[in-house]
Amino acid sequence: MTVQNSVNINLYLSNEFLKLFYLTYISNKYTFKPIFGKVMIRTHVDAASEQAGSSEVAASLKILVAEDSSITQDLLKLVLQQRGHAIEIADNGKDALSSLLADPFDLVLLDFHMPGMTGIEVLAHYDEATPDHPRPHFVAVTADIEGLMAHEKKCERFDAIVPKPLNIQEILSIIDDVLAERQSQPPKHQETAPFPKAASPSAPPQSGVPFTEGFRCLRWPDDFAQDEDRQRTLKLLADNTPFDAIIISQTIESRALLFLWQMRGLHLLPLIDTTGTLGAMADINAASLSAQADGSLTRIIDGFHTRRALVHRAILNSDILSDKLLTRLFIADRSLQPHYASQSRSGVAFNIPLDSETIFHEASKLQQSGFLHVRFFDRFHVCNNCGSAHFNIREECPSCHSSNLTESAYIHHFKCAHQAPEADFIQGDELICPKCRQRLLHFGSDYDKPGIVVSCQSCGHTTSEPDVGFVCLDCHSRFSGDAVETRDVYHYDLQEKARDYLRIGPSYMGLTQNILSFSDLPLDIIVSLNEQAKRFNEFGESFAFLEIRYQKAQELERDAGPRQFIQTRELFIETLRGIFSSVLGPEGHRIVKGHSSDFAILKKTAPEEIQSALGGIIEQARQPLRLDPGIQITVFGPGDLFT
Known part of the structure; x- marks a missing residue:
């Protein structure tokens, strides 16, 4: 399993580990090549949920894993x-204590021996x-276990003890118990909870904002109070409570809207602005909603839900800001549009x-990756020192840089060719x-x-061409016109x-680079890959x-x-399965459906042979299809998977 993208894996996973999720491994001379992101293994998926697809988990916990083993970290x-x-x-241990004191957690998996x-x-220390x-x-x-139990009285502080090798089933069982206990015990002071109380879809809480009846809405600032209330906010968000929007009521x-990007999932909700001050940042300006606007409001909120359902779960849960930005643009169905903003240091919002x-x-970064297309908006001068676009732009003396300048006509005397300001010629x-x-x-x-x-x-200096100077209004730095930096600002459109x-x-990312990525692999295919790796x-x-x-x-x-x-x-997979069965037999191959891609393992088959016949295989499997899904099949062999 990977620790970093640049770190090879020096083990392959045994069937027992993959099936039972014990933290055991077998050393081997072959290693998996670096892949994009972490290995995502779907676990405990029964037949019904497998058919239903990757539905959202009804409830979840915030868990701290305090563990110095990178293998155990990755697995958990x-x-x-x-x-x-x-x-x-x-x-x-020190980082674990700092995390515990900084943020609330529902469950802490704490290694006994840590640096x-x-x-x-x-x-x-925490208690x-x-x-x-x-x-x-x-x-x-x-x-x-013996070393831990030697501290008998201190051991009683723990709610449970799990021995290594780690049994993931036992961890999952503990998590289920914690979830059940939390759901059976309503939070303290529930009657004054800052969130709307849970309600059925037919009778959601009232927001007090016109046309929002029927939706579950968070309200700023009431539902985002500090300290204990804010911790309850985090917990409710971690439960994946299905909120529809955030109402800005002050x-x-x-x-201050940065909290949307710091708290889980808030950046995916539309903003309903009742103050009329957010401007283009709001998805809905409730201050100008008419009596007929309830239909458009419903369409906007429903659109957010619909487009969110199209985003891969790993991206929805990503902590990477660029992922969050892309997701926000897609779910809000908008381009990234700049506009002039005097209150912004950059001059634009x-x-x-x-x-x-x-x-x-x-x-x-996203534009360089090909995810965003740019359209020119304007060019701004920015302070070389602090980056501000707030300037006093002035004419100034080339000698002393003072802006205390006066203008006057100058006279050219033809006879003696003398030239000077008119004031020098005036006498009475x-x-x-x-x-x-x-x-x-x-x-x-x-x-x-x-x-x-x-x-x-x-200073008395005269000139026909004064300099242009820039004085930053924020840090008071001065720059000449040819030295001040500039920044081009763009519109950004999703590609x-x-x-x-x-x-x-x-x-x-792996597909675009013809590199295998395991982030979408189903558990069944990982087990089969491991079997083939062992036989190889x-x-x-x-x-x-x-x-x-399917492009x-x-x-x-x-x-x-x-x-x-x-x-x-x-239909394509069914046809492809028949083709492989006719050549390799029913036991000579395995096809498994993934989230957005499907996967196949062909046993005792040279990848070069499949690659040479790939065009004909695709063409044959496409014959029954009425529509073209843009099929692309990438073939990997042991030489591609192992080094």
């Missing part, structure tokens, strides 16, 4: 995240520091609740040349005024590549692994409907 994080739980990792501080010490706080369930995880500064500097950084009511002392009587024959001259009142990535998930290692028995992708899936779902695409996909 991947399995538990796939079940919808929010996981935080601590590598040592810096043992699990018992972490628990003792001492938070005597009046709600206490999470603490589970000791250790291979040293004026809020745009930078965008139509989503995120500060412009963060958007500049993240959108640039007459014009007298200061050089030759001759009176200037006739304009055009004695003199003319070919232009103006700028005089500095600070089809971004939509594919959001629908397919992290595995899309021990007997040199080759095999071919196929990843089947026109989104187009078909949009034009013909999801049902037609599902039927087309199933």
Whole structure:
């Protein structure tokens, strides 16, 4: 299993581990190649849920995994995240204690032996520091049961002890118990809960905002109070409570909306602005809703739900800000649109609740990845020192940089060729040349005024071309016009590549680079791959692994409907299964359906042979299809999977 993308795997997983999820492994000379993202293993999926697809988990926990073994970290994080739980990792005792004191958790899996501080010490310090706080369930995880039990009195602080090798079934059973206990015990002070109380879809809580009846809405600031109330907010969000929107009922500064990106799932909800001050950042301006607007409000909220259902679960749960930004744009069905904003240091704001500097950084990365297309908006001068676009732009003296300048016409005396500001020629009511002392009587024959001259009142310097200077209004730094930095600001539009990535998930990156990614692999195919890896290692028995992708899936779902695409996909797989059975026999292959791709293993088959025949296989399997799903099959062999 992977720890980092750049780290190879120096083990392959045994059948016993994969089937029972014990933390055991067998060393081997072959290693998995680096892959994009983490290995996502779907666990405990019964037949009914497998047929129903990847539905949302009804409830989840916030879990701290305090463990110094990267293997154990990966196993727990991947399995538990796939079940919808929010996981935080601590590598040592001190980090575990810091996390516990900073954020509320429902469950803590605490390794007994950790660097810096043992699990018992972490628990003792936590209990001492938070005597009046709600206490999470603490589970000791250790291979040293005797060492742990030597601290008999301190052991009683733990709610459970799980021995190593780690039995994932036991961990999952504990989680189920915690969920059941939490659901059977309503939170304290429920009568004053900041969230709307749970209600059936037919009678959701009333928001007090016109046209929102029938929807479950959070309200700013009432439902986002600090301290204990805020912790309850986090818990309710972690439960995947199906909220429909966030109502902004008081004026809020745009930078205060960062909480939407910091708390799980809030960036995926539409903003209903009752104050009329959020402007383009709001999805719905309730201050201007008419009596006939309830239908449009319903369409907007339903649209959010519909498009969210199309996004891969791994992307929905991603903590990566660029993933969140892409998802927000897709679910809100909008481009990233800049507009002038004097209150912003950058001079510009965008139509989503995120500060412009963060958007500049993240959108640039997404544009370079091909996910966003840019259209020019404007060019801004920005401070070289602090990045602000707030400037006093002025003419200034080239000598002393003062802006205390005056303009006057200058006179050219034809006879002596003297040129000087008009003020130098004026003596009473007459014009007298200061050089030759001759009176200037006739304009055009004695003199003319070919232009103006700028005089500095600070140093006396004169010039016909003053400099342009920029003084930052925020940090007071000064720059000349040719030295000040500029920034080009763009509109950003979602590309089809971004939509594919959001629908397919992290595995899309592997597909675009012809690199196998395990983020979508079903458990059954991982077990089969492991069997083939073992046979290849021990007997040199080759095999071919196929990843089947449907490039026109989104187009078909949009034009013909999801049902037609599902039927087309199933018919193709059924036909493909028949082709493989006729050549390899029923036991010579295995095809398993994934989330957005399907997978096949062909036993005792050289991948080169399949690759050479691939065009004919695809063409034969496509013959019964009425619609074209854009089938792409990538063939991998042992040489591609192992190094």
